[in-house]
Amino acid sequence: MNGLKKFTSVFMSIIIVSLFLTACSGSKSSHDTAGVAPAPSSPEHAATGEYPSEMAADSSALGGGSTSSLEPEKIITTIYLNFETTEFDKTNEEVNKLIEKYQAYIEYSNISYNTYYGGKSYRYGEFSVRVPKESITSFKTELNVLGNLTSESTNRQDVTKNYTDTESRLKVVETKEERLLALLDKAEKMEDIIALENQLTEVIYEKENLKSSLMNLDDKIDFSTVYINIQEVERLSTAETIETTFATKIANAFNNSLYNFRYTLENLIIALIYNLPFLIIMAVVVVVGVRVYKKYKKD
Numbered sequence: 001m002n003g004l005k006k007f008t009s010v011f012m013s014i015i016i017v018s019l020f021l022t023a024c025s026g027s028k029s030s031h032d033t034a035g036v037a038p039a040p041s042s043p044e045h046a047a048t049g050e051y052p053s054e055m056a057a058d059s060s061a062l063g064g065g066s067t068s069s070l071e072p073e074k075i076i077t078t079i080y081l082n083f084e085t086t087e088f089d090k091t092n093e094e095v096n097k098l099i100e101k102y103q104a105y106i107e108y109s110n111i112s113y114n115t116y117y118g119g120k121s122y123r124y125g126e127f128s129v130r131v132p133k134e135s136i137t138s139f140k141t142e143l144n145v146l147g148n149l150t151s152e153s154t155n156r157q158d159v160t161k162n163y164t165d166t167e168s169r170l171k172v173v174e175t176k177e178e179r180l181l182a183l184l185d186k187a188e189k190m191e192d193i194i195a196l197e198n199q200l201t202e203v204i205y206e207k208e209n210l211k212s213s214l215m216n217l218d219d220k221i222d223f224s225t226v227y228i229n230i231q232e233v234e235r236l237s238t239a240e241t242i243e244t245t246f247a248t249k250i251a252n253a254f255n256n257s258l259y260n261f262r263y264t265l266e267n268l269i270i271a272l273i274y275n276l277p278f279l280i281i282m283a284v285v286v287v288v289g290v291r292v293y294k295k296y297k298k299d
Contacts, residue, residue: 074160074217077136077224083147088123088232094146095127095228102139104131107225125230130223140226148236163217170210177203 085091092111099106108128113121131139144152180203184196272279 072158072160074158074163074221075133076157076159076217076220077133078155078157079136079140079224079226080151080153080229081140081143081149081226082151082229082231084150084231084233084236085147086233086236088125088230091147091230092125095129095143095230098139098142098146099129102131102135104129104135104139104223106130120234122232122234124232125228127228127230129226129228131226133222133224136224136226143226143228147230150231150237159217159221163214163221166210166213166217170207170214173203173207173210177207 083091098104106127107130109126111123111125113123177200180196180200184193184200187193187196
């Protein structure tokens with residue numbers, strides 16, 4: 001009889017431990033939600049999973065669009081912001097209102113509905129927004145209060161030299177084009193005309209490329225790019241800094257403890273329901289085994 005009791009005790013212990021581990025696993029997945037590394041915020045970044053090296057944050061990261069008298073003439077500003085929110089629809093709506101308010105526009109957007117943590121589905125949104133450079137500071141300031149900001153970085157790329165060089169090359173090419181046109185007007189031999197037209201074609205092609213480069217630079221200079229990542233979570237993460245008081249730390253620890261207990265209990269109940277058919281079958285096997293054992297022992 002002692003052997004049967006030991007067998008039953010071991011069997012029940014295994015079931016309880018399995019359910020507890022399942023619940024803890026679900027709880028851990030939920031906690032990881034707040035710390036999910038946001039996906040790259042544009043198609044070109046999504047391919048590599050990281051930002052280009054020249055887009056590293058500089059010392060002006062906290063300033064956003066701040067300027068100074070020493071700032072170069074041609075600057076391309078790029079800002080990366082990562083948020084988490086418990087009200088995804090409201091946050092998304094507020095972002096669109098700010099875009100309309102500052103006459104910005106969305107260059108790229110994507111919302112994923114298939115992110116699962118702890119058995120629940122969460123949404124993830126990524127947006128590439130172009131904002132007029134004169135409005136970038138105000139836009140970023142208002143954007144910071146839309147959700148729980150988990151990370152930010154700012155890059156200010158000086159393209160003044162590149163812009164000036166391109167303008168100089170364009171002037172040289174345009175001068176060359178004028179001279180070729182003058183020679184073409186005076187040319188009389190067919191071979192000279194063909195040679196001049198070939199050169200003129202190459203010069204025109206180079207001129208259009210240089211103009212396109214300048215237009216592209218002007219667009220990036222006049223409209224700063226803001227990459228916004230929004231992660232929907234069940235509970236906002238509590239970030240503590242060196243300025244966080246001891247009382248606040250105690251309160252955070254208490255709240256986190258209650259949350260972890262509640263979530264673990266919920267996952268334990270859910271795991272129990274998921275495993276209910278298996279438990280019923282195992283219970284039947286145990287009952288039949290006990291009866292057979294008793295009958296065998298009695299005989």
